[in-house]
Amino acid sequence: MSEPLRQEFSKGLWRENPVLVLALGLCPTLAVTTSMTNGMGMGLATMFVLFGSNLTVSSLRSVIPKKVRIPCYIVIIATFVTLVGMITSAYFPAIDDALGIFIPLIVVNCVVLGRSESFAARNPLGRSLIDALGMGVGFTVTLMALGGAREFFAAGTLFDYQIIPGWEHEFMLLKLAPGAFIMLGLFLALMNWHNARQARRQGRTYKPPAEMNCAHCKLCTGDWLKTSG
Template structure:
């Protein structure tokens, strides 16, 4: 797989939000307007890039048995750095993201990429993978936020849209709208993607903590499949 494919798979074929279904919490929570969605996307991309680079550089040093705690500490360190930078240089964004900024620590995309990619690949490949996944995350968030902001609020990036601003569907910017638009987007992706929607595309198989719990919940859940 060349570098370009490695980069572009994060945007389309293995889009972290719509295909791998990781990082659903920040996706739903910060996509009420485009500005905070872009802020969340960039912040998560920076953390993902740093953590992927460091984890792949240290992949031969970190003992296999304690790798998850090691990853979490590294990720938490980078999140704290990003948190301080955002607080210092973009206080408005800090106020908009609120609790979701420190919660990047438990964003499944970051731990998931560490577990699925960075610990098995070279530093450069991991950096490219992180950029691709980050771009996929940011673009999806921006697309979803655009839908919710344009139709729910009648604005885009704060610019008022004629006609729609008088007839907006405010429920879209509230919690139910988030679930609804997200479900709709995944259905559209399913419709146009060539391969059939996988059966185990969410739940245990897609969850990076599966490594920690060694599929314990799959045993409980899987019996009815």
């Protein structure tokens, strides 16, 4: 793999991590990270859909008119999600057992739409696929870490395996919604602190990647209609 391509992959893991830096896909992140297993399930299912939607959007990027691109992407993503759901429930009952409940939740995952809009629509096919893999792995690892931390501090288990003997009463706060916010907040603070410290050592101030994260994205404000084309 040449150097730029490797960067395309590795940026999703850390520098432009979809959850911790771009703050994308927070809704499923908060909702399903009650355990490490759930985090992994959601991450893998998302990675699969991300790969498919980046593939389609990148190959159709010159055909789809700019002004209707967002509705088109949504249709493409929804189609992929439904297809994945149908195929797993028909032919892979074991996977359906494990991931089936996550698949409908992917439609509301803005990692997929965000990467279509800000990457696949502007880059060639190969780079888009590598971007999907990198972002998918980054998303999965982050969700597993978050789910693992919540599961461990709530019940003393990891991957449903009890690690601390005699932990009988669950600390429910971390398993419920408030715990998700607290844990995600801690993770984000840690990430920002680390990035800021590293930047200071190199003698600059830390700025998140511009025009990439949730705060810079204009998808939900409708501004994309005015600014484009």
